[in-house]
Amino acid sequence: MTQPSRLAIVPFVSVDSMMKLVLAVGVERFLTELVAYVEEDFLRWEAFDKTPRVASHSHDGVIELMPTSDGTLYGFKYVNGHPKNMREGRQTVTAFGVLADVGSGYPMLLTEMTMLTALRTAATSAVAAKYLAPKGARTMAIIGNGAQSEFQAVAFKAIVGIDTVRLYDIDRSASEKCARNLAGLGLETVICASGQEAVEGADIITTVTADKQYATILTDNMVGSGVHINAVGGDCPGKTELHRDILLRSDIFVEYPPQTRIEGEIQQLAPDHPVTELWQVMTGKAEGRTATKQITLFDSVGFATEDFSALRYVRDKLASTGFYEELDLLADPDEPRDLFGMLLRAAKS
Ligand SMILES: NC(=O)c1ccc[n+]([C@@H]2O[C@H](COP(=O)([O-])OP(=O)(O)OC[C@H]3O[C@@H](n4cnc5c(N)ncnc54)[C@H](O)[C@@H]3O)[C@@H](O)[C@H]2O)c1
Secondary structure (H helix, E strand, O other): OOOOOHHHEEEEEOHHHHHHHHHHHOHHHHHHHHHHHHHHHHHOHHHOEOOOOEEEEOOOOEEEEEEEEOOOEEEEEEEEEOHHHHHHOOOOOOEEEEEEEOOOOOEEEEEEOHHHHHHHHHHHHHHHHHHHOOOOOOEEEEEOOOOOHHHHHHHHHHHHOOOEEEEEOOOHHHHHHHHHHHOOOOOEEEEOOOHHHHHOOOOEEEEOOOOOOEEEEEOHHHOOOOOEEEEOOOOEOOEEEEOHHHHHHEEEEEOOHHHHHHHOHHHHOOOOOOOEEHHHHHOOOOOOOOOOOOEEEEEOOOOHHHHHHHHHHHHHHHHHHOOOEEEEOOOOOOOOOOHHHHHHHHHHO
């Protein structure tokens, strides 16, 4: 068998390599560095080719493709969302993605993105909170203590200065798992018996549950003035977490309105209900938090540029860390038009 040429090779980051990379950098530092990439791309929002993600809905979940480009690089993520998976021993969300060179169209990176999605979602939530949460926020409630939850906790510690997380999940063992995983990471954890108890004294409320329905994780009476809500789990048509009355009392901040109107909490509101784009707050074009009593709501659904930022970050880390394999992904005949000849020669070698 002949060896693949240099042009045939694409760096591949497996789950094993991703974990080694994250651990070598350190989870908190990884999140902090990733936040810088996410911020950098939000700040040049207008440079991106943007489209709502392409979603294929089914009875049990959704499979989505999330493409974007800044004209130099192109990235996409394949991601699913299947709340029932967890009960069958599978992840609710799995993903992989590609970064490519726009000039040649050649892929430059193929990577697992299940870990990376949890990291980038937490990084994006932390970026939003950095601009919107009340100053001096120290306590965060996390409702839904599944796969994403610890990543959210660590990101909010690193970026916002959270020192206490109040955990609630309908399955107490999930909260116990979350508290166990966070032990020794510099966060105080309090396991709560209800969502109501979890939000008591919280400056920030993160909802990150998985349920394929219009759920009511937070009712209006649970949300006091001045809090920042980081609503992560409502991210599909027919899948929301907040009572509509909360939305009517909040100033709502979103990633990309054409996608969030379909998928976010705001699907419960009129299509012209005012929302502010996060990038506009970050660039100073729009106001974020202006009053201490204001309720700010980041209606997160996850947008392609955030995955693009994560892909860029991982690509930039490869050379110095070496946590990747070389994948023979692209056919590279000696003479570009002789693809068939390459096939014939393979039979002889
Ligand atoms: N916005 C984004 O960018 C983004 C990115 C990734 C995942 N998500 C969403 O985040 C959610 C969580 O993902 P995950 O991977 O952690 O899922 P998961 O299945 O691992 O965990 C979900 C947890 O929510 C709990 N839960 C369900 N209903 C609840 C309720 N009514 N009250 C309290 N807890 C409840 C479950 O017991 C489970 O522990 C999913 O809905 C997923 O689609 C959003």
